[in-house]
Amino acid sequence: MFAKNLSTxxxxxxxxxxxxxxxxxxxxxxxxxxxxxxxxxxxxxxIENRVTLWPVDFNLEAYRHVLNTGEFWTAAWVTVKRVLIxxxxxxxxxxxxxxxxxxxxxxxxxxxxxxxxxxxxxxxxGGLIPTYIIVxxxxxxxxxxxxxxxxxxxxxxxxxxxNFFRGLPEELEESAMLDGASQWTILWRIxxxxxxxxxxxxxxxxxxxxxxxxxxxxxYSNFTSNYPLQSYLQTxxxxxxxxxxxxxLDAIASAMNVNDINLKAAQIxxxxxxxxxIYPFMQKYFTEGLTLGSVKG
Amino acid sequence: MNTIDKKRQRVFHLMLLLxxxxxxxxxxxxxxxxxxxxxxxxxxxxxxESRWVGLDNFKTLALLPDFMPALRNTLLIALxxxxxxxxxxxxxxLMLNExxxxxxxxxVQTVTYLPxxxxxxxxxxILLDFLSQGNTAGDAGxxxxxxxxxxxxxxxxxxxxxKNVFPATVIISDVWKNFGYNTIVFLAALxxxxxxxxxxxxxxxxxxxxxxxxxxxPGITPIxxxxxxxxxxxxxxxxxxxxxxxxSPSVYETGDIIDTLVYRLGLVDSxxxxxxxxxxxKSIISGILILISYKLADKYAGYRVF
Numbered sequence: 001m002f003a004k005n006l007s008t009x010x011x012x013x014x015x016x017x018x019x020x021x022x023x024x025x026x027x028x029x030x031x032x033x034x035x036x037x038x039x040x041x042x043x044x045x046x047i048e049n050r051v052t053l054w055p056v057d058f059n060l061e062a063y064r065h066v067l068n069t070g071e072f073w074t075a076a077w078v079t080v081k082r083v084l085i086x087x088x089x090x091x092x093x094x095x096x097x098x099x100x101x102x103x104x105x106x107x108x109x110x111x112x113x114x115x116x117x118x119x120x121x122x123x124x125x126g127g128l129i130p131t132y133i134i135v136x137x138x139x140x141x142x143x144x145x146x147x148x149x150x151x152x153x154x155x156x157x158x159x160x161x162x163n164f165f166r167g168l169p170e171e172l173e174e175s176a177m178l179d180g181a182s183q184w185t186i187l188w189r190i191x192x193x194x195x196x197x198x199x200x201x202x203x204x205x206x207x208x209x210x211x212x213x214x215x216x217x218x219x220y221s222n223f224t225s226n227y228p229l230q231s232y233l234q235t236x237x238x239x240x241x242x243x244x245x246x247x248x249l250d251a252i253a254s255a256m257n258v259n260d261i262n263l264k265a266a267q268i269x270x271x272x273x274x275x276x277x278i279y280p281f282m283q284k285y286f287t288e289g290l291t292l293g294s295v296k297g
Numbered sequence: 298m299n300t301i302d303k304k305r306q307r308v309f310h311l312m313l314l315l316x317x318x319x320x321x322x323x324x325x326x327x328x329x330x331x332x333x334x335x336x337x338x339x340x341x342x343x344x345x346e347s348r349w350v351g352l353d354n355f356k357t358l359a360l361l362p363d364f365m366p367a368l369r370n371t372l373l374i375a376l377x378x379x380x381x382x383x384x385x386x387x388x389x390x391l392m393l394n395e396x397x398x399x400x401x402x403x404x405v406q407t408v409t410y411l412p413x414x415x416x417x418x419x420x421x422x423i424l425l426d427f428l429s430q431g432n433t434a435g436d437a438g439x440x441x442x443x444x445x446x447x448x449x450x451x452x453x454x455x456x457x458x459x460k461n462v463f464p465a466t467v468i469i470s471d472v473w474k475n476f477g478y479n480t481i482v483f484l485a486a487l488x489x490x491x492x493x494x495x496x497x498x499x500x501x502x503x504x505x506x507x508x509x510x511x512x513x514x515p516g517i518t519p520i521x522x523x524x525x526x527x528x529x530x531x532x533x534x535x536x537x538x539x540x541x542x543x544x545s546p547s548v549y550e551t552g553d554i555i556d557t558l559v560y561r562l563g564l565v566d567s568x569x570x571x572x573x574x575x576x577x578x579k580s581i582i583s584g585i586l587i588l589i590s591y592k593l594a595d596k597y598a599g600y601r602v603f
Binding site: 017020021028031032035047052093096100108110114117119121122124125126128131133150183211212213219230231234236237238264265268271272275283 | 301310312313315316322326327333340343392396405407408409411414415422423425427431437442473477537541556560563564569573576577579580584588591603
């Protein structure tokens with residue numbers, strides 16, 4: 001752990017720093033591990049509050065129960081639909097906007113008007129109510145499009161990809177043009193293959209955004225059967241709050257090792273499994289993406 | 298060349314057509330929709346038939362008993378979040394930068410930025426359970442049990458139900474969600490500090506602490522300034538999703554923010570015009586602050602947003 005020739009003070013510092021970082025890291029995880037342990041615990045152990053960081057009376061009843069719940073699957077399907085449609089829509093519109101905007105004002109004459117059009121929206125917005133009224137007047141309430149179209153052009157992502165395109169050498173485009181390639185071909189055959197890291201980052205942003213979004217599902221659906229998974233969970237979480245406050249835990253406890261707490265915990269954890277699956281990719285690209293997006297002249 | 302160039306311009310316009318139309322419908326139309334703040338909007342009548350009332354909604358707004366507390370809460374919570382989300386990641390990045398064991402550093406980062414990727418619904422579900430006060434000390438959440446066990450408190454704290462504690466809970470849990478992610482930015486800046494500066498200062502007899510103070514911190518000052526300046530624009534964003542999940546009527550006094558007020562007025566009470574007026578107020582002030590922050594970022598950090 002220690003390199004040679006270090007002073008005692010330095011050694012103490014390194015050790016203390018190491019321990020402190022470890023404690024902070026563990027502390028970050030405790031709330032999550034606590035609920036995870038409860039999701040695998042028996043009803044009685046939860047009511048008696050015997051669960052801390054490890055399941056007590058380990059069982060999978062809560063998970064089995066959730067997987068047999070119709071509402072859970074309905075909501076999960078809405079989320080899958082919004083991801084399958086929403087992410088490609090986001091990507092298509094992001095790339096279509098980023099490519100022309102990455103050209104200099106000299107090459108793309110009208111660029112400055114378009115950039116004003118985009119920047120204006122980063123500064124001002126109509127707010128919740130006018131947006132809600134527009135979405136509802138267009139008849140999108142209770143359709144999947146209400147979850148996709150209002151956020152179809154993520155301006156932050158456009159900027160990220162635009163900056164990446166700008167970093168590619170101009171000669172690439174010039175030589176391709178001399179060979180008679182159209183702008184579409186240049187974008188599709190040259191720019192996109194060279195921009196994999198930034199495209200991957202933005203795809204992940206969009207994927208996580210759609211997976212995690214819940215407020216739009218809540219306000220743009222009149223029927224709970226149109227709720228995506230996270231909106232459905234929100235209604236459950238609010239329920240936890242009222243259960244915990246009213247405290248009738250014993251009343252809802254059942255003999256089948258399933259109660260409100262472990263049931264909701266199980267749903268929360270099932271909902272984040274897909275995020276864990278893509279977590280290794282996130283780690284790889286997010287750091288890159290973040291540094292790409294920041295400081296750029 | 299000229300015809301080729303004309304064709305190229307046309308393709309650029311064509312590419313932008315779809316994004317521009319979508320933004321027009323879902324972002325620009327709502328901006329025009331702000332007119333309802335100056336109307337007595339009735340959904341049945343629409344934008345064109347509703348009666349004009351001038352500034353009446355804004356007068357009502359000024360007299361609304363919930364408005365001033367919401368504004369104050371928004372500013373306080375947002376300010377402390379901005380400070381916490383700058384200071385903690387900087388300190389944590391400095392600590393991580395001292396680590397020499399690669400795998401440990403990587404593991405720590407992986408774990409600490411996990412909450413960033415979870416939604417406030419998921420984190421809210423976790424926190425409501427973890428911070429629960431319970432009815433008796435026996436069924437309190439783990440946080441209270443730990444504090445009781447260590448003898449730091451005598452009775453469980455109502456982290457989410459006590460109006461004096463709620464803002465702190467909100468701020469700390471926000472830092473919990475974000476600090477791992479924010480650390481990445483500062484850590485990247487730290488690794489870019491020129492190593493020869495450390496060698497030079499060591500020759501001049503500077504110890505570790507002096508190096509941190511005179512080399513490391515000045516090295517990351519530009520990025521600190523940039524992040525600070527860019528956060529000015531979010532002073533009216535106290536975090537709607539988080540508060541919406543965590544708050545309850547018992548903490549409205551200290552926990553209600555502008556965005557939650559807009560939501561309750563508009564979508565719960567159906568007072569569209571009044572709610573839109575609150576939204577306009579927020580939009581205009583936020584917009585001006587964002588513009589100022591972009592200008593400052595350009596001036597002091599050479600950062601161009603677009």
